[in-house]
Amino acid sequence: MEIDHTAIIDTKGVEANANSRVVVTNSVVEHVATHGITADFPTAQVHVSTTDFSFNTNGITATLGGNALVASSSLDSNSSCSFNNNGGSGFFTYGDNELTGTGTCGTITPTAKQ
Numbered sequence: 001m002e003i004d005h006t007a008i009i010d011t012k013g014v015e016a017n018a019n020s021r022v023v024v025t026n027s028v029v030e031h032v033a034t035h036g037i038t039a040d041f042p043t044a045q046v047h048v049s050t051t052d053f054s055f056n057t058n059g060i061t062a063t064l065g066g067n068a069l070v071a072s073s074s075l076d077s078n079s080s081c082s083f084n085n086n087g088g089s090g091f092f093t094y095g096d097n098e099l100t101g102t103g104t105c106g107t108i109t110p111t112a113k114q
Helices: none
Strands: 002-004 007-009 014-016 021-025 028-030 035-039 045-049 052-054 058-063 067-071 074-076 081-086 090-093 098-100
Touching: 014 021, 014 045, 021 035, 028 035, 035 045, 035 067, 045 058, 052 058, 058 067, 058 090, 067 081, 074 081, 081 090
Parallel strands: 002 021, 007 028, 014 035, 021 045, 028 052, 035 058, 045 067, 052 074, 058 081, 067 090, 074 098
Antiparallel strands: none
16 A cells, blocks of 8 residues: 555554555654554555654554664654664664654664665
Protein backbone atom coordinates (compact mmCIF):
# COMPACT_ATOMS: atom_id res chain seq x y z
CA MET A 1 0.00 0.00 0.00
CA GLU A 2 1.23 3.50 -0.74
CA ILE A 3 0.18 6.63 1.13
CA ASP A 4 1.19 9.83 -0.63
CA HIS A 5 0.29 13.50 -0.01
CA THR A 6 -2.02 12.58 2.86
CA ALA A 7 -2.73 14.10 6.28
CA ILE A 8 -3.51 11.63 9.08
CA ILE A 9 -4.39 13.66 12.16
CA ASP A 10 -6.08 12.79 15.49
CA THR A 11 -6.69 9.18 14.53
CA LYS A 12 -5.06 5.75 14.91
CA GLY A 13 -2.09 6.24 12.60
CA VAL A 14 -0.86 3.61 10.13
CA GLU A 15 -0.24 -0.07 10.88
CA ALA A 16 1.62 -2.60 8.75
CA ASN A 17 0.71 -6.10 9.89
CA ALA A 18 1.21 -9.60 8.43
CA ASN A 19 2.70 -9.55 4.92
CA SER A 20 2.19 -5.76 4.62
CA ARG A 21 4.48 -3.45 2.70
CA VAL A 22 3.53 0.17 3.43
CA VAL A 23 5.21 3.17 1.79
CA VAL A 24 4.48 6.66 3.17
CA THR A 25 5.75 9.70 1.25
CA ASN A 26 5.11 13.44 1.34
CA SER A 27 2.58 13.11 4.15
CA VAL A 28 1.79 14.28 7.71
CA VAL A 29 0.93 11.99 10.63
CA GLU A 30 0.25 13.98 13.80
CA HIS A 31 -1.53 13.85 17.17
CA VAL A 32 -1.86 10.05 17.22
CA ALA A 33 -2.37 8.55 20.69
CA THR A 34 0.03 5.64 20.03
CA HIS A 35 2.35 5.16 17.02
CA GLY A 36 2.34 7.42 13.98
CA ILE A 37 3.23 4.34 11.96
CA THR A 38 4.09 0.85 13.13
CA ALA A 39 5.37 -2.37 11.59
CA ASP A 40 4.24 -5.05 14.03
CA PHE A 41 4.66 -8.48 12.47
CA PRO A 42 7.77 -10.35 11.24
CA THR A 43 6.69 -9.95 7.60
CA ALA A 44 5.64 -6.28 7.95
CA GLN A 45 7.69 -3.48 6.41
CA VAL A 46 7.29 0.30 6.43
CA HIS A 47 9.25 2.68 4.23
CA VAL A 48 8.93 6.37 5.07
CA SER A 49 10.25 9.32 3.07
CA THR A 50 9.74 13.09 3.30
CA THR A 51 6.99 12.75 5.90
CA ASP A 52 6.29 14.57 9.18
CA PHE A 53 5.55 12.48 12.30
CA SER A 54 4.96 14.92 15.17
CA PHE A 55 3.01 15.15 18.43
CA ASN A 56 2.41 11.38 18.64
CA THR A 57 3.36 9.05 21.48
CA ASN A 58 5.91 7.36 19.18
CA GLY A 59 6.71 8.62 15.71
CA ILE A 60 7.76 5.45 13.88
CA THR A 61 7.80 2.01 15.53
CA ALA A 62 9.14 -1.40 14.53
CA THR A 63 7.99 -4.15 16.91
CA LEU A 64 7.20 -7.88 16.99
CA GLY A 65 9.78 -8.50 14.25
CA GLY A 66 8.65 -5.74 11.86
CA ASN A 67 11.03 -3.59 9.79
CA ALA A 68 11.28 0.17 9.20
CA LEU A 69 13.34 2.30 6.80
CA VAL A 70 13.23 6.10 7.15
CA ALA A 71 14.62 8.86 4.90
CA SER A 72 14.38 12.66 4.76
CA SER A 73 11.62 12.88 7.36
CA SER A 74 10.84 15.20 10.27
CA LEU A 75 9.90 13.98 13.75
CA ASP A 76 9.10 16.61 16.36
CA SER A 77 7.72 16.54 19.91
CA ASN A 78 6.69 12.90 20.08
CA SER A 79 6.14 12.21 23.78
CA SER A 80 8.06 8.91 24.04
CA CYS A 81 10.29 8.08 21.05
CA SER A 82 10.72 9.53 17.59
CA PHE A 83 12.32 6.31 16.28
CA ASN A 84 11.21 3.28 18.31
CA ASN A 85 12.71 -0.16 17.72
CA ASN A 86 10.88 -2.19 20.35
CA GLY A 87 11.61 -5.75 19.20
CA GLY A 88 11.63 -5.06 15.48
CA SER A 89 13.99 -7.13 13.37
CA GLY A 90 15.40 -3.99 11.79
CA PHE A 91 15.10 -0.22 11.96
CA PHE A 92 17.20 1.62 9.38
CA THR A 93 17.76 5.30 8.62
CA TYR A 94 19.71 7.10 5.94
CA GLY A 95 20.70 9.65 8.59
CA ASP A 96 19.09 12.62 6.87
CA ASN A 97 16.08 12.96 9.18
CA GLU A 98 15.29 15.82 11.57
CA LEU A 99 14.51 14.73 15.16
CA THR A 100 13.48 17.39 17.67
CA GLY A 101 12.28 17.00 21.25
CA THR A 102 12.67 13.23 21.62
CA GLY A 103 15.29 10.83 20.38
CA THR A 104 15.51 7.18 19.59
CA CYS A 105 14.63 4.05 21.54
CA GLY A 106 16.27 0.72 20.79
CA THR A 107 18.77 -0.05 18.04
CA ILE A 108 18.56 2.22 15.03
CA THR A 109 20.95 1.28 12.22
CA PRO A 110 22.39 3.89 9.86
CA THR A 111 22.56 2.76 6.24
CA ALA A 112 24.14 4.40 3.20
CA LYS A 113 22.25 5.76 0.21
CA GLN A 114 23.21 4.29 -3.13
